[in-house]
Amino acid sequence: MKILYTSLLILMVISGQLYAEDHSAANNKITLKLDDSLEVSVKGNIAPIGGVVSNNFKDWDSLTNLRVAEPKKKYPASVFESFLPNKPVSIGELWIVNQTGVLTLLKQLHPNPSLFLHINAGDSLGLWACLRAYNDKYADIVFRIHAEFVLKDGWFTPSQFTGHLVIDRIHEKVAFFEMYVPEGTVNFDVNRKYHGKRIAGAGYCSQMELRTGAKDFLKDIKFSEFITQKAAERALILRFYRSQQINWVPPEQVLEMSKAQQKPIHAISIDGPLIDESC
Secondary structure, eight states: OEEEEGGGOOBOOOSGGGGTTSOOOTTOOBOOOOOTTOEEEEEEEEOOOGGGSOTTTTTOHHHHTOOOSOSEEEEEGGGGGGGSOSSOBOTTOEEEOOHHHHHHHHHHHOSOEESSOSSSOSTTOOEEEEEEEEOSSEEEEEEEEOOEEEETTEEEEESOEEEEEEEETTTTEEEEEEEEOOOOSSOEEEEEEETTEEEEEEEOOSOEEEEESOTTTTTTOOOSEEOOHHHHHHHHHTTTOGGGGBOOOOHHHHHHHHHHHTOOOOEEEEOSOSSSSOO
8 A cells, every 4th residue: 555645745856866876987888789690598487376366367267377388499699689779878878678579588478468558558668778787798788678468358467577688798699688577465467358347456476587597697797887776777667657756755754744844745545556567
């Protein structure tokens, strides 16, 4: 449950200060490219979710039997070029991800992906990436994608897909890739066409991911230029939700601020998250 105090909202100024705490070289730009002659092997996984849905969905085979379409598949490196910028970029810089490669990869999880959500169309649509870090050998790209799967008689909408694409700059190959639905108490939304009406629900899937390379690949890499993972995620989320431009005030501080500023408190109760598409 989230409480929004509209009279006390202060819009943040998004500026270079976002990265003030990070070691970066904002004026240094690098070019990212891949050798198209190479192949990339990707593993896909979807954990069973039938046990976590409510009774209205337990007889919906398309949901309860949701499984990865292809557990393992090889792709030409050109598929991953969709995640690369079409010009030199600097640390913290963002760009739009090309839809073509993303849809190709999502079909490994389910044959009917869509990048146009059937609900909440607007600012939440999109595919964005950010150059988080690099050194002489590697470059780390962080991305955020909103997508859903069209099921028979409904839709399955993950909270988001996020992950890393690490480029081996010397050999121009994919050194590591992961695209996954992050953990959370609730991390997907479902809508079902049922007896002439639509019913909605939400739940938790412990694993929905595509991956190449060891999970801890990034752990020991020392980058010479970087922003933190938190800063990259912050920059990306601001591309999707205007509500994140608000300087949110903790509830325990509201009464004190209201008295000091002589402003009334307007409370709005919200039963879903403001930072993803899980509900």
